[in-house]
C-alpha cells in the first residue's frame with residue numbers, strides 16, 4: 001500500500017469512504033454528563049469489587065462458626081429481603097419514568113417522584129435497621145464480619161443517598177423546565193448502578 | 209509574527225470592551241481559572257516544587273547511606289526514624305505528587321484540548337476542582353512532615369500492620385495524614401480522568417477520526433482509564449486502613465480475624481497498573497518528539513495503539529509479582545511469573561516500533577530529541593532488569609534488595625524525569641511562547657543522564673551483593689559493611705548529587721527563557737499536530753477558527769510535497 005502511494009501522487013493516507021471531512025461535524029455520541037457518570041460508575045464498581053473481594057478473602061480464612069461470631073447481633077435478613085424488593089421496584093419505576101419523560105414530561109416527573117420515594121423508603125428502612133443493630137451492640141470493632149458489614153453496606157447507603165440527592169436536584173430542575181436529557185440520564189445511570197449493585201451485596205453479606 | 213498580530217488583536221478588543229474581561233485579577237487568572245492551560249501550569253509548577261522537595265529528601269538519605277551517622281550538610285544528623293520518614297516521603301512524593309500530576313494532569317490538561325482541536329475541557333469547573341483538591345492533598349502531605357512524631361515512615365507501599373498500628377510505626381498522626389493525602393489525591397485524579405476521557409472521546413475537531421488522534425492523547429486516555437479501573441480496590445483498602453488506624457477495626461489485624469496480606473493485594477492491584485498509568489503518557493510524549501525530530505511517520509500507529517491496550521489489560525494480571533515472598537501459593541507465583549514475563553513482550557515491541565520510527569529518518573539531535581532517545585535507552589535497562597524480578601525464582605533472592613530499587617528507578621526515572629523533560633523542552637515554546645536555550649538544555653541533559661547512571665548502576669551491584677533496602681546504617685552488618693560496597697554507596701550518593709546539581713541548569717534555563725528566550729512563533733518545530741497551528745502561548749479559547757482535521761498527525765516527509773510536514777488542519 002505504501003509503495004503504491006509513493007509511486008502515485010501523495011494521496012491522503014486515510015482515504016476512507018464517506019462524506020468529505022470538510023463537511024463533518026463535531027461528534028458527541030453520548031452527552032458529556034452521561035459519559036462522565038459512566039466512567040465514574042466503572043471506578044465505583046471497582047471500589048465495590050475491591051470490598052467484596054476483601055470480604056471473600058477474610059471470610060475464607062475464618063472458621064465458619066466465627067462468621068459471624070455467635071455473640072454478634074443477627075442481621076435482619078428477611079426484612080432486608082423485602083427492602084431489596086422495594087429498591088428493585090424503584091429501579092423499574094425509574095426506567096418507566098425515563099421512557100415516559102420524552103413523550104409526556106408530566107407523567108415522567110410523576111413516575112420519577114415515585115421512584116425517588118421508593119428509593120428513600122429503602123434508605124430509611126436501612127437506617128432503621130442500622131439503628132436497631134447499633135442499639136443491640138453491633139459496631140465496626142466487634143468482629144471482622146461486623147467491620148465488613150458496616151463498610152460495605154454503609155458505603156452502599158452513602159451512594160444511595162448521593163444518588164437520591166442528584167435525582168431530587170434533577171426533579172427540581174424538571175419542575176422549572178430546565179433539566180436536560182443528559183442530566184436526567186446521568187442521574188438515572190447512577191441510580192441504576194445503586195440498584196444494580198445492591199442484590200450482589202445483599203446476597204454476599206447477608207445470605208452467603 | 210503571529211504572536212504580534214495576536215497582541216494587536218487583543219489591544220483592539222481591550223479598547224472596545226474595557227479591561228474587565230481581558231485582564232482578570234491575579235486570583236481569577238492564576239488560582240481560580242477554569243482554562244485548561246492554566247490548570248496544566250498549576251499542576252506543572254506544583255509538581256516541580258514537589259520534585260524539589262523529593263529530591264532534597266533523596267539527597268539527605270543518600271548522604272546518610274554514604275556517610276552513616278555523620279552530619280549531613282543542609283540537613284543535620286539523621287535519626288533512624290527520620291531516615292524512614294524521608295525514604296517514605298521521597299517515594300510518595302515522586303510517584304503521587306510528581307509523576308502523576310506532571311505526566312497525566314499537566315500534559316493531559318495542556319495537550320488534550322489543543323491537540324484534538326477544542327477550546328477547553330468539557331467539564332472546566334470539575335477540572336478546577338480537581339486541581340484544588342490536588343493542592344489540598346499536597347498541603348496535607350507537607351503538613352505531615354511537621355506534626356508530632358514526624359511523617360509516616362512505613363514505605364510508600366504502607367503495608368500493615370506497620371501502617372495500621374501506632375505502636376509499630378510511632379507516627380500515628382503522620383500515618384493518618386499520609387493516607388488522607390493519598391486519598392484526596394486519588395479524588396483529584398478521578399475528576400481529572402473523567403474529564404480527560406470524556407473530552408477526548410466527545411469533543412474532537414470535525415474530521416478527527418479515531419486514527420487521527422495523536423498517540424500521546426490516546427496514551428493519556430488509556431492511562432486515565434487504567435487509573436480509574438485500578439484505583440477502586442485501593443480506595444476500598446485505604447478506607448479499611450483508615451478505619452484500622454482511627455476506629456480500631458481489625459481489617460488487617462491477624463490477631464483479631466483480619467488479614468495483613470489483603471492490603472498487599474489491594475495495593476498492588478492498583479500499584480502495578482500505576483506503572484503503566486505513568487508509562488503510557490511518557491511513551492506518548494516520546495512518540496510525538498521522535499516523529500517530529502526524525503521527520504518521519506510514526507511506525508505502525510495502530511500497532512502502537514493495540515500494544516498499549518494489550519499492555520493495559522495485561523497490566524491488571526501481574527500484581528502479585530510484588531508478593532512472591534509474602535507467603536503466596538507457589539502455583540500462584542508461577543501464574544504471575546508467566547503474566548509478568550508476558551507483559552514485557554508488548555513493551556519490548558513498543559521499543560522496536562520506536563527504533564523503526566527512527567530508522568531512515570533525518571534525525572535532529574535537539575534537546576527534546578536527546579531526552580526522547582535517552583528515555584528509550586534507559587527504560588530498556590529498567591525493563592530488562594525487571595525480568596529478574598518478575599521471575600519468582602530469582603525474585604526470592606533479590607526481593608527487598610537495592611536491585612529492586614535500582615530496577616524501579618531505571619523505569620520511573622526515565623518515565624517521570626527523562627520523558628517529562630522531553631515533553632517540557634518540546635512543548636515549552638507552545639506553553640510560554642519562547643524558545644529554551646539549547647546549550648543550557650544539553651548541559652542539563654548530559655549532567656542528568658551521567659548522574660542518573662552513576663547513582664543507580666552501583667545500586668544494582670549492591671543489591672546483587674545482598675544490600676537490603678530498609679537498613680539505616682550498614683556498619684553493624686559485617687557482610688554488608690565491606691569497603692567495596694561502601695564505596696559503591698558513596699558513588700551512588702555522588703550520582704544523586706550530580707543529578708540534583710544538573711537541575712540548576714534546567715531551572716536557570718526555564719526561568720530565564722520565560723522572558724529572555726527567542727520568540728518561538730506558532731510552529732518552531734515544524735510539527736503537524738493542531739496545537740502548533742495556534743499562537744504561542746495559545747490564547748483563551750485556543751483556536752480563533754475551530755479547526756477541521758484532514759489527516760493523521762504524523763505525515764512527515766511525504767513524497768511529492770514541497771515541505772516535509774503536513775499540518776493536520778490543512779485542506780488537501
Ligand SMILES: [Cu+2]
Nearest residue numbers: 480527529530
Ligand atoms: Cu509490578
